[in-house]
Amino acid sequence: MPAAPDLPARPVLSPEVAEALAGGRPVVALESTLLAHGLPRPENRRAADDVEAAVRAGGAVPATIAVLDGVPHVGLTADEVDRVCADPELAKLGVRDLPVAVALGRSGATTVSSTALLAAAAGIDVFATGGLGGVHRESVDTFDESADLTALSRTSLVVVCAGVKSILDVPATLERLESLSVTVVGYRTTSFPGFYVADSGSALDWSVADAAEAARVFAARRELAPGAVVVANPLPPDQQLDPGLHDRVIAGALAAAGEAGVRGKDVTPFVLDHLHRASEGATLAVNVRLVLRNAELAGQIAAELAGLSH
Numbered sequence: 001m002p003a004a005p006d007l008p009a010r011p012v013l014s015p016e017v018a019e020a021l022a023g024g025r026p027v028v029a030l031e032s033t034l035l036a037h038g039l040p041r042p043e044n045r046r047a048a049d050d051v052e053a054a055v056r057a058g059g060a061v062p063a064t065i066a067v068l069d070g071v072p073h074v075g076l077t078a079d080e081v082d083r084v085c086a087d088p089e090l091a092k093l094g095v096r097d098l099p100v101a102v103a104l105g106r107s108g109a110t111t112v113s114s115t116a117l118l119a120a121a122a123g124i125d126v127f128a129t130g131g132l133g134g135v136h137r138e139s140v141d142t143f144d145e146s147a148d149l150t151a152l153s154r155t156s157l158v159v160v161c162a163g164v165k166s167i168l169d170v171p172a173t174l175e176r177l178e179s180l181s182v183t184v185v186g187y188r189t190t191s192f193p194g195f196y197v198a199d200s201g202s203a204l205d206w207s208v209a210d211a212a213e214a215a216r217v218f219a220a221r222r223e224l225a226p227g228a229v230v231v232a233n234p235l236p237p238d239q240q241l242d243p244g245l246h247d248r249v250i251a252g253a254l255a256a257a258g259e260a261g262v263r264g265k266d267v268t269p270f271v272l273d274h275l276h277r278a279s280e281g282a283t284l285a286v287n288v289r290l291v292l293r294n295a296e297l298a299g300q301i302a303a304e305l306a307g308l309s310h
């Protein structure tokens, strides 16, 4: 964040994260919106620990990011993770919301856009999440397009994800990522993953074979231009949600959101909750699984990047 050191907007690093960054050791940023608004309580609390463990298994230190009482935190204590996972009123903070939360001393979970900004400000190069925000299916009428896309166009870091949220218009989102010059590579695939399912049906031009190649792509991007490298990591087909069930529950969830008149940033939490219920927990299990896989791969990429600069 382009803030003077004495401004409160400057993120506070946990001791472990600060030490790792000072020593040039690998760190992976994690967002808190997927915990607070994307997963149901109490399963989200367990997932928070499991995702941090997956980053460690990949060889890096986890740094979960949230704003607490106006202070952006990079790396949370167990008590702080409890707060993020337990509070049903916690705000959802994109980049536009950060200054208000900081100035007024509010708390909130950070989305991909604000997590990326705070991670990069802290000097973290790699970020793991589930699915990116993007272009919504009725965006021609609603103009609903996630701020994740523009944030990634100007923030230098690697984002490991399983594609974009399944309720979006995937081809339109890929077009916008191209317009915004965000680098997108598939991890061992040229099929863009479909979040709960391995293949969204959209193709990618590029793939990387391993974490070392992903790290080299980011090192080159950083030299050439600001902006993110998205590493799209599909679930293996034998771990994906049954595609028939997938199509059915998504159609039902979108219809329910329309009937309930849900709009804007409330759409994702509403739809995810509906999906978890309609699939009797199947989408939840797959959602957690893909986040864990992304966290571990992000740990490996961060470790490779740390090796490049030594």
Ligand code: PSU
Binding pocket: 031, 033, 034, 037, 038, 039, 094, 110, 111, 112, 113, 130, 131, 132, 133, 134, 145, 146, 147, 148, 164, 165, 264, 265, 266, 268, 272
């Ligand atoms: N994808 C998910 N679950 C989520 C999100 C994405 O499967 O909870 C969150 C991420 O934090 C992402 C945000 O940055 O939704 C995008 O929200 P919006 O579309 O309102 O910009």
Ligand code: MN
Binding pocket: 144, 145, 146, 147, 264, 265
């Ligand atoms: Mn939106």
